[in-house]
Amino acid sequence: MGAVGAGAVVSSLVASAFVTGRRLAALEGIGVILWGLPLTLSGALLREPVLVGLMCVIGAGNSLVDIGLHTLPARLVPEELLARVFGVKASLSALAIAVGSFVTPLAIGLLGIRGALIVLGLIAPTLAGLAWRRLRSIDEAIAHRDQEIEVLKRISVFRPLPMPAIDELALHVDKVQLAAGQDVFHQGEHGDRFYVIEDGEAEVIGNGRLISTLRSGEGFGEIALLHDTMRTTTVRARTPLRLFTLDRRHFLSAVTDYESSGREAEALVLDRLGTFNPAH
Numbered sequence: 001m002g003a004v005g006a007g008a009v010v011s012s013l014v015a016s017a018f019v020t021g022r023r024l025a026a027l028e029g030i031g032v033i034l035w036g037l038p039l040t041l042s043g044a045l046l047r048e049p050v051l052v053g054l055m056c057v058i059g060a061g062n063s064l065v066d067i068g069l070h071t072l073p074a075r076l077v078p079e080e081l082l083a084r085v086f087g088v089k090a091s092l093s094a095l096a097i098a099v100g101s102f103v104t105p106l107a108i109g110l111l112g113i114r115g116a117l118i119v120l121g122l123i124a125p126t127l128a129g130l131a132w133r134r135l136r137s138i139d140e141a142i143a144h145r146d147q148e149i150e151v152l153k154r155i156s157v158f159r160p161l162p163m164p165a166i167d168e169l170a171l172h173v174d175k176v177q178l179a180a181g182q183d184v185f186h187q188g189e190h191g192d193r194f195y196v197i198e199d200g201e202a203e204v205i206g207n208g209r210l211i212s213t214l215r216s217g218e219g220f221g222e223i224a225l226l227h228d229t230m231r232t233t234t235v236r237a238r239t240p241l242r243l244f245t246l247d248r249r250h251f252l253s254a255v256t257d258y259e260s261s262g263r264e265a266e267a268l269v270l271d272r273l274g275t276f277n278p279a280h
Contacts, residue, residue, distance in 0.1 A: 191224025
């Protein structure tokens with residue numbers, strides 16, 4: 001257990017320095033492999049220094065598994081279901097320990113200690129190998145969402161949000177492409193979406209005159225959503241435009257559930273209405 005703990009500490013320090021939010025599923029798969037493979041090798045290698053080293057490897061694998069198990073659910077599961085998912089995970093962990101406690105003595109009685117280590121140790125690497133393609137697809141989906149997160153984090157109203165909240169927000173992003181000269185929305189329309197410019201430029205037009213120009217990394221459309229009013233301006237694509245869009249429910253939930261984000265949103269609204277207010 002001391003060797004397992006030492007391996008876990010070293011692996012945790014290395015992971016803190018080098019592991020990012022990407023490839024978490026593959027990292028967990030590697031951790032599972034490092035849990036089982038040393039057990040198989042320990043059944044074949046009987047020298048004490050080698051066995052202590054293998055136990056260190058198990059400790060390293062354990063920390064990698066924990067990183068995946070405690071991080072992936074928050075990135076994959078809607079926030080309202082997260083408590084249930086962690087509850088199920090804890091129950092399955094207890095069940096797996098109970099099954100292992102029942103199976104291991106039987107395997108030792110049938111195969112001997114060395115044989116049981118070799119056979120039981122192969123289970124984890126085999127399952128990780130069978131699931132590897134699925135783990136890679138999970139990582140690809142997360143990497144794709146990371147691009148959206150990077151764009152959303154540039155927006156002042158989203159910047160104060162904790163990572164799980166903005167990750168959840170990225171799940172609900174839709175994408176729109178417009179040609180130069182096309183209108184995103186018109187002044188006086190009902191507003192039901194918030195927009196973020198991924199690439200391109202847009203013109204803000206109020207009462208027929210140019211108010212400002214919006215560029216990549218800027219958002220717009222918040223006034224109608226926060227104040228439940230009609231669109232105060234027209235926004236038109238100045239160049240070919242790629243947009244992220246969020247519907248009213250998810251935008252308001254993200255902004256109003258966090259006081260710091262709400263303050264940023266109200267400050268932005270006041271600034272824009274100070275520049276142009278159709279009521280004045």
